[in-house]
Amino acid sequence: MSETMTAERDLFAKFDDIIQIRENLLASGVEDPFSLVMEKVLSPTRAICNGRDTILLGTYNYMGMTFDPDVIAAGKDALDRFGSGTTGSRVLNGTYQGHREVEDALREFYAMDHAMVFSTGYQSNLGIISTIAGKGDYIVLDIDSHASIWDGCAMGKAEVVPFKHNDIEAMEKRLKRIPEGAGILVVLEGVYSMLGDVAPLKEMIAVAKKYGAMVLVDEAHSMGFIGEHGRGVAEDQGVLDQVDFVIGTFSKSVGTVGGFCVSNHPKFEIMRLVCRPYVFTASLPPSVVATAATSIRKLMHAGNKRAHLWENSRRLHAGLTDLGFSLGTSEPQSAIVAVIMPDLEKGAAMWEALLHEGLYVNLARPPATPANMTLLRCSLCAEHSSEEVETILGMFERAGKAVGII
Template sequence: LGIISTIAGKGDYVILDIDSHASIYDGCKMGDAEIVAFRHNDVEALEKRLKRLPPEAGKLVVLEGVYSMLGDIAPLKEMIRVSKENGAMVLVDEAHSMGFIGEHGRGVAEAQGVLDDVDFIIGTFSKSVGTVGGFCVSNHPKFEILRLVCRPYVFTASLPPSVVATAATSIRKLMHGSNKRAHLWENSKKLHKGLRDLGFTLGTDEPQSAIIAVIMPDLERGAMMWEALLEEGLYVNLARPPATPAGMTLLRCSLCAEHSGEQVTEILARFDRAGKRAGIIG
């Protein structure tokens, strides 16, 4: 919330993906910058928006490594190139990729080899790190001034030492968790392929992250499918507008490295039974 509204002020522009997380939109609303949205993951649309803006204006492009609803990744390398060519700084939210994607689990920017080209990286401790809080890191020479001028930061109490210690320990484990990352990738591939083979419509053609989105025909049948899965003893998130892109209803599956291959097989069996009972698949 605080970083975007502090970096971009009156007379500046924040250029963001139209499918950005609600917290990013809230951060934009807190500031005085002009908001310019572009079509989801569309490099050409981003470039067109940037070229229409005044060359002398401050510009901040806000992207996400993994988008939380469909689980798809951003073409960061191309988007960062276009942003830099048009004089914009780049902020990447790695909340849904940290710990899983990249050689050391640092996210999509690491995986695509553009970590040093990103001006600001933000993330959360509430997902793969398993605690609470968040962070922003940057190599910008004046980054430390944000500690004094970012109002949500200044007027928020510090995290308890126990939480900080837990987060630090978890991050160190994630950095060396290549085996767990590899196992999670196998889980993601297996679930994605299994759901497609059963006849479900998914949010991505190929598995891109630990998030697998199962698209429902409409809200009513999505709720029926969600309840059928609950009766099977399986919980997934039912996501609906306005939280979802393009007004769609979906079931959002979030895998973790602790799921065994046998458990993923059982998840598929329960989806099969629930899907047939709810009339989603034949």
């Protein structure tokens, strides 16, 4: 009996184009922008990166809470009292006193009835979206939605109906076509992380409710900073009470790691038993939830920090515009200022020139970016001093001229 041998198929072949782009980039002589190492972190705004003292303008540390003395003390105390980890799921042995305390802090922060904490922000979207909207339901979402939102849609097997970015009319057209009586979840973001632009939530939520949809808003990039109490864009636009689910993360303004969902829905607590990414993963370590709870409670009274972060955002945006850079928004809308590059090669060269100046920013490239743009994404921090912002502008001017972008 003869056996037919089949050649092994290369399951990595689908990544060949990306492999080639990366090889071409490194062959040009630039440092790998996706392998930066921080040898020592000095503060929320400075670190030793690849051996250089560097200003950090590419972290999500919007409110600068990572080195807050009260936050660090809370983490150390919890580490001493409860150990390094829970070694279990929230529905088994993984709910410690600190998990309840951080959920209490979230309920108070948002003035909502329910709060559910996940091990990452990614898992929050994955779990909530996939559990709420399943087969036979419809999810209407912005085409520029975060990867965790798209993955939550795929996991839940709902019908996914995308619409043009921030286009209210396009969103309504999609809602009109959905069969009457179908379950609908509209998913929006307060701040979109690539360009730093804000959604017209007030108008969009009104349209969603007109068609009987539930609304989920991801406030990852606005929580702690935007709105009178730092509750995000929905609060700022006066529509927080009309949002069914708010998703957020601890890895931005809160300054640690983890994710959450808050809601006023009367049946929300059942999610703890039916949401697979919550049930089937280990809970956050006690030191992490202690730092998060302390940070969240301090963010309730951080009006001065919010005001200073807005000053930083306005100054950086105006300064880069005056220098001749092309930006992702015509005016500052958030703590993110995106600088549009001509192409990936120029973007990588500019990223490296800034790093040599002593400035770290994010190099963002397709397919993560909208409209195939290459971006240098600047994420400001409330702990950046006014003098640091002026220093940053000088670095952009010198690097931009050296690379030939301005």
